[in-house]
Amino acid sequence: MFAGGMILAITCMAFAVWLQRTETIGWPQESFDDDDADYRRRRRRARLRVNVLFFICGLLILVATLAGNARAAIWAGCWLSVMAVLMVILLLACLDVWRTYRHQIQRLNDLRRKRS
Numbered sequence: 280m281f282a283g284g285m286i287l288a289i290t291c292m293a294f295a296v297w298l299q300r301t302e303t304i305g306w307p308q309e310s311f312d313d314d315d316a317d318y319r320r321r322r323r324r325a326r327l328r329v330n331v332l333f334f335i336c337g338l339l340i341l342v343a344t345l346a347g348n349a350r351a352a353i354w355a356g357c358w359l360s361v362m363a364v365l366m367v368i369l370l371l372a373c374l375d376v377w378r379t380y381r382h383q384i385q386r387l388n389d390l391r392r393k394r395s
Contacts, residue, residue, distance in 0.1 A: 284344030292337030299330040314389075318382045322375070329371050336364050 302323060343357035 281344060284340060288337045288341035292334050295330045295333035302326050325375055329368055332364050332368050336361050
């Protein structure tokens with residue numbers, strides 16, 4: 280149980296760091312126009328929040344693992360907090376999908392106006 284918790288905590292924290300680094304340097308085959316600057320700024324800020332939450336999940340898992348069964352209240356509190364944070368991440372992901380969808384619709388409408 281201890282080794283599994285450590286592996287999960289380290290994986291979660293490393294995943295958050297990797298996601299943030301990749302968001303900072305850019306994803307492969309990703310290109311934007313100058314018109315997309317506002318969208319990119321909002322997306323980068325939102326994804327920073329999600330990456331910080333992933334890192335916090337890793338820290339909470341680490342604390343729960345180190346607390347072990349001897350301190351059941353800390354263990355249960357950390358795991359309940361992890362569940363709550365993951366639900367928030369899920370909601371933020373839905374908002375990111377909605378933001379991207381609205382941006383795509385706006386871009387398509389702009390292209391149609393330019394074409395006609």
